[in-house]
Amino acid sequence: MMETSSQSNGDSEQLRPGLWQTVNERYPGSMITKDDLVPLARLKKPLSECRLTFVSTSGVQPKGSLPFDTVHPVGDYSFRRVPSNSIPDDLEIHQLKYPTVGAKKDLNVIFPIERLNEIADEGLLGELAPDFFSFIGYNMDAERLERTLAEDIADAVEAQASDIALLAPA
């Protein structure tokens, strides 16, 4: 039975307090602790003036691009640029670790590209960055993930002068 709790645990709220123990039993040694922390940045202007990008672990990628490496035992540390003006028919999913039945019917459930375009068109957002970014979440080398993939995506996001990066794990 899934555990749920609304009790606060220090500064954070753990909705499933037994989850980490379960993960650690199934994948020993997978738990990672970090001492440093980058605080979330505060918006300096209204949403209607902001440029937004989207960063996803969904494995969504443009058709014809090199498929994500879903079989490598240590993971894939590359990312794909997904033009924000793409339509779902331009895109496909390569990943093994989450159910894609719903996403194949409507990509927006995992990669809400049409919804984001709609709210940009409505003026709720200033605009979308030219590219969104996608990778797969199966990565066993946390240090490489931070040193290469995360840094590369951060550089790419910064190069497109985005004010907001919407992060969505699959």
Next chain:
Amino acid sequence: MSLDYLKQAVADKDTECLIRYVRLHFGDGNETAGRKEIDKAWIEALKPLLDMPATDREFILTTLAEKDVGTLAHLYFHLHFYFVKRSGEWIHDGDL
């Protein structure tokens, strides 16, 4: 399991830890399922050879001789999923 954990297992010659990781990877976190997936892939690799079809041994031998061990190991993982897919019994939530 983190990469550091696996490298330590290699150093310690902890083969049970390593094969457990492979089973978990192939079984999407379920070790028993992963064991069956390994068996399934080998069965699928056996079936097409029973009638002794002509095979491209030159390609195989050249590949083994000329490619580095990392590429061959990566190919081995690809072949596992290829034969599992070919079996028609796909247990994974997503796709390749």
